[in-house]
Amino acid sequence: MKERLRKFMQGRYGVDQLSNAMITLSVILVVISIFTKSSYANIAAMVILALSYFRIFSRNVYKRYDENTKFLNLMNPIKSKMYGVSNRVKHFRTHKFFKCPQCKQELRVPKGKGKIIVSCPKCHTKFEART
Secondary structure: OOHHHHHOEEEOOOOOOOHHHHHHHHHHHHHHHHHHHHHHHHHHHHHHHHHHHHHHHOOOOHHHHHHHHHHHHHHHHHHHHHHHHHHHHHHOOOEEOOOEOOOEEEEEEEEEOEEHHHOOEEEEEEEEOOO
């Protein structure tokens, strides 16, 4: 059975980040359609699921690779922004965050040090800050 599946998938694109996101979105839409009893959400979930399976079983590897690359380029700024927010939430009790006036680099300084001179590691600009 495993060998049959391996032979069937040979030359096909397979699962990537975009297809995983599409499957996750379709599951979320199905849950929403259960609670709201909306047939539109259910139809949208099935269409998205069908498209994700089309991508998984596609033999046009280069086109699917380009689609995934575009998706990742779209998601990278969002992921980095979310990482920055989660980092701030995780350290908000022990650190204070500043932006460098020159290069806008985000800097993390320990709280409770009083008035200090902060040096940016990226552009070496020095500025005064109260922690």
